[in-house]
Amino acid sequence: MRGIFENKIVFVTGSTRGIGLYIAKKFSLNGAKVFLNGRDQKFFKSAIEFIPDAQIIKGDLTNPATLKKVTDELKERVKNIDILVCNLGSGSSVKPGDENNDEWKRMFELNFFSAVNIIDLLKSELIKRSGSILCISSICGNKVIDGAPLTYSCSKAALNAYVKCSANLFGEKGIRINAIAPGNILFEGSSWDKKIKQNKKLTDNILKNKVPLSRFGNPEEIADLACFLSSPKAAFVTGSIWDIDGGQSF
16 A cells, blocks of 8 residues: 555644554555644654654644644645544543543543544545545444443444444545544553553453454554555445454454
């Protein structure tokens, strides 16, 4: 697929580290002009070293005022936007049963509204280019995963429903929208990286008993699927949620 995104403009939210950064890197390697987004300055230097041709637009997308500034800056830098990847999100929350109103709001802002709101602000730009929207969800939004925070699972389930329910509306405007639902993805600094350091035997048992392929996924595999779903090779794909979890959610 090398060069398939030549001259395409790609904006990846929450992308100065983790899965979002690897997705942006894959787009860049395939010719795209990539814009990163993050709110923590300490990750900016390493992100640009990882993707030298990328540009960063700083801002917290859960803050409506900052979100508007981010999208306005993006529109000032480029004429059109071809691909929007809504990657911002977090699974770090309270244990099941410990939820409160503030935590429900926080998790929905991170995992649902951060995507819905930026899509709303950029959809007119995407319509001009018959663009593609990709949301990074989680298998927790599709299946009950033991121990997963309820706040996270419900917010990702809402995101999955949004993708499915909005596909018809966006399709009428020439836009495709899909989602990827990753399972256990391992990379430096990830939650699983921390868990391995705390108790490797426990994580090995989880893989053996819960994941048919008995291993973690890696962010490059998520990035490969992200590029496929955003490319002309997937031109007839919309409204779909793609599990990539080694068989865990079967």
